[in-house]
Amino acid sequence: MTQTPAPEDTAPPAPTADGLRGSDLVDWDFAAAAASRLVPPGPRTVRGEVEELVAELRQAAGTAVEPVASTARMSTPPGTPAALVVDRAGWIRANAVSMGAMLGPVLDEVVGRKRAADEARARSRGKEAAQVGPTAQRVGSTITGTEVAGLLSWMSTKVLGQYDLAPQGTPRLMFVAPNILTAERELDVVPRDFRLWVAMHEETHRVQFTAVPWLRDHLIARARAVGTEVMPEPDQMQQRLKEIVTQLPGVLRGDTDITQVLATPEQREHLAEITAVMSLLEGHADVVMDEVGPRVIPTVKEIRARFTERRKGAGNVDKILRRLLGMEAKMRQYRDGAVFVRAVTDQVGVDGFNQVWTSPETLPRPAEIADPQAWVARVHG
Structure with missing residues (x-):
């Protein structure tokens, strides 16, 4: 099964005064290697089945364009890299690199706050701040x-x-071949x-980010900014942990969302913007994917009905993990977002809906996802 290529090198985050970088808080290479050893390889296959699956997924990627x-009514620009077909280990390696790059600036901020707090506390006592040794960094x-x-x-094992x-x-x-087969x-x-x-x-996602040049940088920047906001100040860490423990049963029951536990009211507003x-x-x-319809996918209605039921039918352990990771909220995003898109398109057509991609200001606000008419009134007048 095809693997992902080596990621491009980038400059590491700047270290703090004691040499500690935000990226030092997580050994991403170790995480990727350990996860690759932990994950089951996927379903059993007969000879030639994997090769056929990979070839058909590559063909499907081209057919979908x-x-x-x-x-x-949006097009992927010429020269966009072709889709990759990966196994679970390939997906892990790619996402470990991307998560490290996404979180690097956020973790830099955490390290900087901690260092500043330690130095201030040490100065008040007439001492020098303790340095984090390389062994402690490595173990941590x-x-x-x-x-x-x-x-x-x-x-x-979940991502298709x-x-x-x-x-x-x-x-x-990317397409994760064993998960699609399962x-x-x-x-x-x-x-x-x-x-x-x-x-x-997935081709629709590629179109969104390649036909709308500013969208990728905008989303990355907003996610990093909110991630930095959500990280508590060092002197607030113990109190926040107590709050999380107190509210965790509600998360496990599905009464509240994990983001409601981790964020202040102001931070929830910013999280809501990203969620929208x-x-x-x-x-x-x-x-x-559904509107393409039977002219391309004869059994599209049957697939949608069964896939929707599958989303509902996760086991108890799976549901708990989804709630802890905020993936239950992601399931709601599919439903709420589809309702918004259909409602707007019904009122102003596809071209009218595509005004949403004009700038960050025309993206739907949190309240507008549940009230498409409000978005139409704001953007179209």
Whole structure:
């Protein structure tokens, strides 16, 4: 099965006065290697089945380009890298690099805050701030890397496809072959149709980020800014941990969202802005993949019905993990975003809807996802 290429090199984050970098808080290489060892390889296959699957996914990626472009009335520019077909370990490696690049500036801020707080406290006592030794750095980053490995391992069994924003380099569209094979077997759907259906969704994401040049940088910058905001000040860490522990049962029951536990009211507003954009992106991709319709995918209605039921039917352990990781909220993004896209399109057509991609100011606000008419009134007058 095809693997991802080596990521592009980028300059590491700037170190603090004692040489500690934000990236030092997590050993991403260790996390990727450990997760790759932990994750099961995927479903059993017969000779030639994997090669056929990879070839058909590559073909589906190419086939999806024209129907998505004509349905969305947006086109991927020439020269955009071709889709990759990866196994679970390939997905893990790519996402460990991307997560490290995305979180690097956020972790730099955490390290900087901690260092500043330690220095201020030391000065008040007439002492020098304690330095973090290389051994302690290495042990700490390995422990954190182990925790990240567990997360990456679990997620790598769930993702069918992804447009990797790759803050460190070149974005790429990926399909996780063993997960697609598992899903189509569980759903008992026509493999060719299902593979093309998944390709339609992921190609729509590629169109969104390549036809709208500012969108990728905007989303990365907003996500980093909110991530930095959500990180508590060092002297608030103990209190925040107590709050999280207190509210965790509600998260596990599904009474509240993990972001409601981690953020202050002001931070929740900023998180809601990102959630609104993610709802738009996921809902738009769901609408396009379904609107392509029977002319390209004969069993599209059957696939959608069975896939929707599959989203509801996760086991208890799976549901708990989804809630802890905020993935239940992601499921709502598909539904709420699709309702928004369809409602706006019904009122102003596809070209009118596509005004959403004009600038950050025309993206839907949190309240507008649930009230599409408000967006139409604001943008179209």
